[in-house]
Amino acid sequence: MSSISVQNLHASINGQEIIRGLDIEFSQGEVHAIMGPNGSGKSTLAKVMAGHPDYEVTAGDILLDGESVLEMEPDERARKGLFMAFQYPIEIPGVSNANFLRAALQARLPEGEELDATDFYHRLYEKMDLLEMRREFTARAVNEGFSGGEKKRNEILQLAILEPAFAVLDETDSGLDIDALKIVANGVNKLRGPKLGVLLITHYQRLLNYIVPDFVHVMHAGKIVRSGGKELALELESKGYDWLKQDDNEAASLASPAVLTK
Numbered sequence: 001m002s003s004i005s006v007q008n009l010h011a012s013i014n015g016q017e018i019i020r021g022l023d024i025e026f027s028q029g030e031v032h033a034i035m036g037p038n039g040s041g042k043s044t045l046a047k048v049m050a051g052h053p054d055y056e057v058t059a060g061d062i063l064l065d066g067e068s069v070l071e072m073e074p075d076e077r078a079r080k081g082l083f084m085a086f087q088y089p090i091e092i093p094g095v096s097n098a099n100f101l102r103a104a105l106q107a108r109l110p111e112g113e114e115l116d117a118t119d120f121y122h123r124l125y126e127k128m129d130l131l132e133m134r135r136e137f138t139a140r141a142v143n144e145g146f147s148g149g150e151k152k153r154n155e156i157l158q159l160a161i162l163e164p165a166f167a168v169l170d171e172t173d174s175g176l177d178i179d180a181l182k183i184v185a186n187g188v189n190k191l192r193g194p195k196l197g198v199l200l201i202t203h204y205q206r207l208l209n210y211i212v213p214d215f216v217h218v219m220h221a222g223k224i225v226r227s228g229g230k231e232l233a234l235e236l237e238s239k240g241y242d243w244l245k246q247d248d249n250e251a252a253s254l255a256s257p258a259v260l261t262k
């Protein structure tokens with residue numbers, strides 16, 4: 001069983017530190033949710049894990065089965081079994097969805113091995129049925145002119161086709177109406193199993209009604225500040241995120257001379 005261990009991660013963009021000493025561990029077969037207010041660094045964490053070149057890791061490590069991925073290019077991380085679904089999926093004009101997925105699968109095969117076209121389409125249609133996607137999506141350019149919900153569904157289609165060991169899903173619920181949300185959640189639930197570890201990033205508890213996580217983590221100001229079971233998500237739903245700001249104020253007042261000399 002594979003596992004990912006993020007240890008004391010610090011990461012910056014343009015010299016500004018966004019991830020500030022973050023620790024998290026997850027294994028294949030587990031679904032972990034990361035929740036947190038906007039701006040807490042959730043998407044940054046996803047991008048740093050994927051190997052986005054704009055971010056600089058200044059301290060700490062990301063280990064996949066004990067091996068650091070930090071020096072690996074994004075495609076190498078992907079071949080090692082790491083999949084990323086982005087909050088804002090990009091459009092790739094001129095490349096059909098089918099060709100894109102076929103190339104992505106082909107890229108994972110050993111040198112000289114060819115993906116069988118019949119097998120590929122069989123697999124593609126099977127996964128599209130799972131996600132209730134119409135066949136016409138195979139011929140359309142990747143995400144071009146897709147609605148928000150269709151883009152998210154397309155990300156999950158990529159996940160279904162590539163069968164990675166780990167998937168980081170960044171706000172897969174954002175921009176989805178309730179019907180699309182249920183289809184996406186249903187798709188993820190069908191893909192759940194001992195071979196897939198999921199890091200589900202979300203701002204709202206809503207998604208977690210449909211994809212029930214094994215563990216919930218709260219992220220704030222670039223760190224995990226609380227971890228617990230699925231009930232933590234419900235607590236956040238009722239309490240909101242304001243208590244995090246209170247914690248900030250307490251931390252600030254504790255550090256102020258007025259309090260220290262009292």
Ligand code: ADP
Nearest residue numbers: 013014016018037038039040041042043044045
């Ligand atoms: P979240 O996904 O939790 O809403 P983000 O990871 O998108 O948070 O952003 C975390 C912080 O990093 C925010 O304060 C944001 O303004 C800042 N940030 C993100 N991208 C950049 C960038 N390219 N340049 C400077 N700051 C950035």
Ligand code: MG
Nearest residue numbers: 042043087171
């Ligand atoms: Mg985000």
